[in-house]
Amino acid sequence: TGMGAITIAPDASVMVPDQLLSGGVLTLAVTSITALIILGGLGAVTIESQTTRSALERIRRLANAAYEGIVVVQDGRINDANAAFCELVGAPLHELTGKPLLGGILNFNGGEASPDGMRREGVLQPVEGGREIPVEVFSRLMDDGARTETSGLTVLAVRDLRERRSAEEKIRYLAEHDGLTGLLNRNSLQARLTAAIERVEASGETLSVICIDLDHFKEANDQHGHLAGDALLVETARRLQDAISAPSFVARLGGDEFIVVQVSGGDQPTAAAELSGRLLDALANPVMFEGQDLAMGASLGVSLFPDDGRTAESLMANADMALYRAKEGGRGIYRFFKREMDDSIRERRALARDLKQGIADGELVVYYQPLARASDGEVCGFEALVRWRHPTRGMIPPLDFIPVAEENGLIAPLGEWVLRRACADAAAWEKPLRIAVNLSPLQLNNPALPALVHEVLIATGLSPHRLELEITESALFKDYQRALDNLRRLKALGVRIAMDDFGTGFSSLSTLQSFPFDKIKIDKSFVENIHRHDRATAIVRAVLGLGRSLDIPVVAEGVETQEQINFLRGEDCAELQGYAIGRPGPLDTLDVWTVAAPAPVVPEPAKRIKRSAA
Structure with a gap:
């Protein structure tokens, strides 16, 4: 005997998320209905009463729904299955009954059987052939120590992972490529350029980095x-790709900035000069848009490996310096990097000296930007x-001095000062609002970080649950295991952990699997x-949907318009941050949000009576 057949017609208007049941809920569900399924699935059980038959039919309907x-499974062979499993493998129950499950229909990743109570991933092979189906399996051995009808039985719950894998691939692609042009984005470029450097070091090929900026983009x-x-941007991307061939590649940095990485067997700088000339020619002709010619044109800066740098960062920085000189020279030209362009480096060193003194002299201040519930x-x-x-240059933005602090070993004292100042300020607020503080990669990989945070919380009196530490994926990559260990220790203190700039890294999804983040922040780009x-x-x-399925609140950064607010609110975004909510400001501007409203003064009855009599 098998399970009774029943047709369940779902409401097509109701959207069912891919992650309808979390792993924990799935485990509970399997554990709860296992005994019921066994009782319903064994042909040896004799049904004597109509009441029992009705109960059994309800159990079968539940399993099939x-x-x-x-x-x-009993002794390695299929004993019974519900309709969903039969549909997955493409065969009716009577054809499956008695067939071996493992090694033919189901194979676990790694080849071993799943121990009792363990969740594992594997693949299902449809009976009639076709592409393997990735699945997640949870098994439960039915063995209470006594010889009963259920002895030796194993119940497995099998979840189809195809939709989840497809969504993950889509998110990964979108996160690694520019949304408008389809080119590699800035984060992907970093990894690809590093790999290209390793390639030419081993092969003896030549490599150049060409930084490109459109001359008339702003006007258009x-x-x-x-x-x-x-x-203009889309056409630029097309022309650049047409002008090169693999293994060279193109990326868009943002705005009207592009990068071409040339890998060739030609001599340098000849090969780079020839390609730069072709790129200028390709971008010289105007673009037709709605019946009008839009002026194109570009300026190029070139750096060569290894003469102008041996890392992705140095090659890109030096190509950017050369681009600046090309723009100064009249545009529509290319320039190679030259050492005399290092004036900017001397400027950065002077800035580093000033920053070190500024930290000591109290020139740095903390501004606070509000986050609001979207609802x-x-x-x-x-x-x-x-x-x-x-003192002489005025307000210097963090984009100018944070990289200098990182390069010169100042980020640790700067980061500690910000943490202490922010926690002390927040502890004094009347309202118990959260305070978010960014951690640099150097801070995150410091084994003393959890002890420092603990000491700051005690010293300032701030409740741990009010402190939220924000990290980017790039902060994890220097020493992944140490960073995760620090995050777990911070979490144990009661501190909240948020992933900042989600979607701009390479392993966002795998990072979410490695650590239970309390919040995801969508990058403002x-x-x-x-x-x-x-x-x-x-x-x-996609990120909002992922957050819902993982039960992780999502914050949208860079919200500047009411249209964006309406869209994010309609998509159930948890929190919003940006100029539309509030601009960053010093501590003395926060009273409107941090001061609790005074409680109404209610006079005592005796005093009210006395005043009334008067």
């Missing part, structure tokens, strides 16, 4: 609108952002392009 496949954008600007706009916390009030670029909108929707 499950989204996960459920299969009962201002005069004809964003659509015209987008058309009602109520401010729920702040992010601490450091600013530098230079995606948020600012909502409704402008379909791919950016798709990324935002």
